Amino acid sequence: MHIRHRPALAAALLASATAAVGQTPAALSGLPAAILPPALPWSGASERLIVAGDDPWITPAERSDFVTTPRQAETRAWLERLDAASPLISIETFGRTGEGRDLLLVRASKGAGKDGTPKPVVLVQAGIHAGEIDGKDAGLMLLRDIALRGKHALLDRVDLVFVPIYNVDGHERMSRWNFPALRGPLEKGYVGNARNINLNRDYAKADAPETRAMIALLRRLDPVLYIDCHVSDGFDMQYDITFTYAGWGRYAYHRATADWLTERFGPKVMRALSRAGHIPTIYPSPVDTRTPVSGIRQAPEGPRYSTGYGDFIGVPTVLVENHMLKPYRQRVLGTYVLLEAALALAASDGDRIAAAKAGDRSSRPATMLTRWQPAAQPIGWVERFRGIAFDTYRSPATGRLEQRWTGKPVTFRMPVIGQEPVETVTLPKAWWVPGEQVEVIDRLRLHGIDFETTASPQRAHLDRVRLREVAVQPAQDGRLPIKASFDHEPVVETLPAGTVRVPADQPLGLLAAALLEPEAPDSLLAWGFFPEILSAPPRAEDFIDAPLAEALLERDATIRTAFAAKVAAEPAFAADGAQRLAWLRERLPGRDRFHHVYPVWREP
Structure with a gap:
C-alpha cells in the first residue's frame, strides 16, 4: 500500500x-x-476541583470535559492571560527546542522570604513524553487556583516552578495514533523530540537541547523537590495514580533523600490521594505484562532518567506514572491532588529536605554498583494487589493467545522482584580525560562536575582500561551504545598539558563515576562517546606480521600457553589463519594507542 x-x-x-x-x-x-478495555466507574472528591462551564478561568481541558488537551499556542496564551491577571504568576523562557520553539516555565511566587533570601523551589515538569500530558492540564488548574482561587498559602514558604510542556516539538506532533493505549486525550503528542531522542533517556549523555536546558535549570534552581509527570504502560489494574522514586527508594545511590521520599513524601501523598477518592500505589513496574502475577520489578536506576539523575545529584525526585487506562479526567484530577500535597509537604519539610540533600552531597561512597540481576526469591509481597481479571483469545493477527481485559476487579498476592548485585566497582581518586575529548569535557561542564585542567605535563601512576568482546548495540536515542568486557592494567603515563583531572572527592563525585567509570551502564563510554577506539589499528602485511607473531610465541611463554589453549578449545579459531594472526597482533609490542583502549585513565 x-x-x-x-x-x-x-x-x-x-x-x-x-x-x-x-x-x-x-x-x-x-x-x-x-x-x-472497559473503564472502571469512578467518582471522587477531586471532581470538585473542576470549575463551572461558564467560569472565565476554565482551562482548555476542562472546557472540553477533558476530551482534548490544548496545543502549545493555546497553552501559552492561557498562561499569559493568567500572568497578566495575577502578580503571583510570571513566565520566562529557559531554552529552545531543536525546531526553535520556546521552552517555557511558569513561576508562582510571593517573592523572597522574610530574611530576603529566595524561597526553596518545587520544580514540576510535564510532557517529557509529550503524549503523557496529564501534568500540563493539572498544572494549569492548580496555577489558577493558587493565583485566583484562594490557594496562595501554598506559596508562603516555597515557590512553584512549572514546565507545562518539556518536549514541545513532540507535543506539537499530535495524533490520535500516538500512545494508543492511553485513554485520552483525543490527540496526543509524540514520545521523542524533533530528532526522535527520548528525553527521559538523555539526562546523562545530554544530547538534546531540551535536556541541556533542563540540566541548566536544575543547577540554577537546585529544587527541594523535582516532579516528573508521566503516564504508565503495563497491564490493567484498579490503581489510578502511581508514583515512585529512583530505585523505588530501596536501591537509591544516595540514601538521605531516598529516605525522605519513602518515609515522608509517599505516606503524605498517598493519604491526600485516598481522601480525594483515588486509588494510589507505588508504581508497579511489571516483570511480564502478559502474566501480571509474575511480579512487579524494583531495580537501581542510572542517571539517564529524571529520577536516576535526581538521585545522583542529590535532589529528591518523583516519577508520577498515572495508569494509562484510566480516563483522562480522572488522571488529571489525581495529578492535581498529588502536586498540591507535594507543595504543602515541601513547605513544611524544607529543613528536613535541605539536611537530606546536604547529607547526600557530603557523602563519599567508596564503591558503586554497576551491574545487577533479578533476585532468586521475591524481596517482598503485596498481599492484596488490586488487579483486573483478563481472559485470552486466539488472535487472527498474531496467531497466538492475546489478553482481553474484562474490567472485573480482582485481588491477588503479588511478588516484588528485587535485584542482587553482580558487579561493584571501587571508585578511584580521580579520572584523567585528555583535552582533545571535548565532547566529554563539555558534558562534565554542563553537569557542573568539578575538574581542573593541567598547565604542564603530569607523570602519574594510573589504571588503563582495555576493552574486549566489544559489541555495538542497536541505535538508541541518537547514539550507538556499546557493551564490552574490561581489563585493567597499571601504567605510568606522562599526560600532556591540557589534560583534565576529575576528582572523585566532590559533591557530584558519584555522578562523575556514573559518567566515567567504564563498567557503569550509563557511562559515556557505554553510550558510544568514543567511536574512534573501535577503528581497526593500522597493520603491516601478513608476511611481516606472521614472523613477528612467531617470534612472540617463541619468547613469551604466557602468550604461547594462552594461544595453544585457544587453538585447542575453538576449532573455528584454529582453522582460521586470519583470526589467529589478529589475536596475536593484539599482543605484539607497540600496540595501537587507540584500538580498544578507553581514553580516560583512572587514578587509583
Whole structure:
C-alpha cells in the first residue's frame, strides 16, 4: 500500500471501530472504546476541583470535559492571560527546542522570604513524553487556583516552578495514533523530540537541547523537590495514580533523600490521594505484562532518567506514572491532588529536605554498583494487589493467545522482584580525560562536575582500561551504545598539558563515576562517546606480521600457553589463519594507542 493511502486507512479503521460501539469521533479519547478495555466507574472528591462551564478561568481541558488537551499556542496564551491577571504568576523562557520553539516555565511566587533570601523551589515538569500530558492540564488548574482561587498559602514558604510542556516539538506532533493505549486525550503528542531522542533517556549523555536546558535549570534552581509527570504502560489494574522514586527508594545511590521520599513524601501523598477518592500505589513496574502475577520489578536506576539523575545529584525526585487506562479526567484530577500535597509537604519539610540533600552531597561512597540481576526469591509481597481479571483469545493477527481485559476487579498476592548485585566497582581518586575529548569535557561542564585542567605535563601512576568482546548495540536515542568486557592494567603515563583531572572527592563525585567509570551502564563510554577506539589499528602485511607473531610465541611463554589453549578449545579459531594472526597482533609490542583502549585513565 502506498504511503499516501495511509491516512485514509486510519480514518477507515477509526470509523469502523466507532460504528461498532455507536459513538461519534468527538466522543473518543485516543483509541476507540471497542479496542480499549472497559473503564472502571469512578467518582471522587477531586471532581470538585473542576470549575463551572461558564467560569472565565476554565482551562482548555476542562472546557472540553477533558476530551482534548490544548496545543502549545493555546497553552501559552492561557498562561499569559493568567500572568497578566495575577502578580503571583510570571513566565520566562529557559531554552529552545531543536525546531526553535520556546521552552517555557511558569513561576508562582510571593517573592523572597522574610530574611530576603529566595524561597526553596518545587520544580514540576510535564510532557517529557509529550503524549503523557496529564501534568500540563493539572498544572494549569492548580496555577489558577493558587493565583485566583484562594490557594496562595501554598506559596508562603516555597515557590512553584512549572514546565507545562518539556518536549514541545513532540507535543506539537499530535495524533490520535500516538500512545494508543492511553485513554485520552483525543490527540496526543509524540514520545521523542524533533530528532526522535527520548528525553527521559538523555539526562546523562545530554544530547538534546531540551535536556541541556533542563540540566541548566536544575543547577540554577537546585529544587527541594523535582516532579516528573508521566503516564504508565503495563497491564490493567484498579490503581489510578502511581508514583515512585529512583530505585523505588530501596536501591537509591544516595540514601538521605531516598529516605525522605519513602518515609515522608509517599505516606503524605498517598493519604491526600485516598481522601480525594483515588486509588494510589507505588508504581508497579511489571516483570511480564502478559502474566501480571509474575511480579512487579524494583531495580537501581542510572542517571539517564529524571529520577536516576535526581538521585545522583542529590535532589529528591518523583516519577508520577498515572495508569494509562484510566480516563483522562480522572488522571488529571489525581495529578492535581498529588502536586498540591507535594507543595504543602515541601513547605513544611524544607529543613528536613535541605539536611537530606546536604547529607547526600557530603557523602563519599567508596564503591558503586554497576551491574545487577533479578533476585532468586521475591524481596517482598503485596498481599492484596488490586488487579483486573483478563481472559485470552486466539488472535487472527498474531496467531497466538492475546489478553482481553474484562474490567472485573480482582485481588491477588503479588511478588516484588528485587535485584542482587553482580558487579561493584571501587571508585578511584580521580579520572584523567585528555583535552582533545571535548565532547566529554563539555558534558562534565554542563553537569557542573568539578575538574581542573593541567598547565604542564603530569607523570602519574594510573589504571588503563582495555576493552574486549566489544559489541555495538542497536541505535538508541541518537547514539550507538556499546557493551564490552574490561581489563585493567597499571601504567605510568606522562599526560600532556591540557589534560583534565576529575576528582572523585566532590559533591557530584558519584555522578562523575556514573559518567566515567567504564563498567557503569550509563557511562559515556557505554553510550558510544568514543567511536574512534573501535577503528581497526593500522597493520603491516601478513608476511611481516606472521614472523613477528612467531617470534612472540617463541619468547613469551604466557602468550604461547594462552594461544595453544585457544587453538585447542575453538576449532573455528584454529582453522582460521586470519583470526589467529589478529589475536596475536593484539599482543605484539607497540600496540595501537587507540584500538580498544578507553581514553580516560583512572587514578587509583
